[in-house]
Amino acid sequence: MSALYRFIHAEKANQPVTLLCRAVKIARSSYYSWREGEASRQARRAADEALAHEIAVLHIASRKTYGVPRIHAELQHLGRRVNRKRVDRIMRQADIQGVTRRKRRSLTRADKKARPAPDLIGRDFHAETPGTKLVGDITYLPTAEGWLYLACWLDLATREIVGYAMAGHHRASLVTDALKMAHGRAGLRPGCVIHSDRGSELGLNRSSQHRLPGAIVGVC
Missing domain, CATH: 3.30.420.10 (Ribonuclease H-like superfamily/Ribonuclease H)
Structure with a gap:
């Protein structure tokens, strides 16, 4: 729908708005409502682009390890009042991702049924002869x-x-x-x-x- 509004806006210098709206089957009131809100949308896009640049700089400075929580905290530390959901949205749109720490996998699982083996080494991690x-x-x-x-x-x-x-x-x-x-x-x-x-x-x-x-x- 926005593409049709933009088409009308681009062609209104050559053709009457009424004719253009009739051709694409859009009410004139809808077009005028879209046009009134276009300035604010452009301002939001410009603000998002500026914020995306700041986020990219912080992300690179963190060696590309910071995710949404750390980036949001850094922005607040710099005095930028920005919603965390907005930071999340912009980072997803820009494909900026932090490093997720892998959950540690434990390989040590004691066999409760087995008889405990004696400690034959006694914390002495030295040996004089190979193979012993x-x-x-x-x-x-x-x-x-x-x-x-x-x-x-x-x-x-x-x-x-x-x-x-x-x-x-x-x-x-x-x-x-x-x-x-x-x-x-x-x-x-x-x-x-x-x-x-x-x-x-x-x-x-x-x-x-x-x-x-x-x-x-x-x-x-």
């Missing part, structure tokens, strides 16, 4: 196809990652696959102790002792 003490954990990485889980084992003597595995799940098999790599690469010695938190995956959901070829590994 390992520490491990699971982390997760967001990807375009979903969460990717990574299990790693570090040798406390060499401070090297000696075993790792990645998968789209964090079941016990992810940890054992990483442990098998560690055994093949680091040559775990009989009685080698591996240490992790008490999460059910790193606890392997089984007993606290797991037999590998040539080594017995205790999970703390």
Whole structure:
């Protein structure tokens, strides 16, 4: 409808308004009402453009991290009295978005049915001989196809990652696959102790002792 009003407004210098309104089937009173409000609409658009520029500057200054709440607070701090809904609307129209903090995913879930494994490492995170003490954990990485889980084992003597595995799940098999790599690469010695938190995956959901070829590994 606004396009028809603008057409009449542009052509009224060449043709009578009455004829133009009749041609597009619009009442003259509606056109005149639109024309009276056009000045205020132009003023609002100009004000929105100016505010969008201020918001863009604040957003860039925040390294493109601020969303609507922080941008609104900054504008108020600068003495700009502006409605938060207006800030939200302008940011959406300009496709200005803040960084949303991802909800932290907890991977440590203790198995209540399993018997707690003894702490064989005793907070002593040092080792003189490679293949005698390992520490491990699971982390997760967001990807375009979903969460990717990574299990790693570090040798406390060499401070090297000696075993790792990645998968789209964090079941016990992810940890054992990483442990098998560690055994093949680091040559775990009989009685080698591996240490992790008490999460059910790193606890392997089984007993606290797991037999590998040539080594017995205790999970703390």
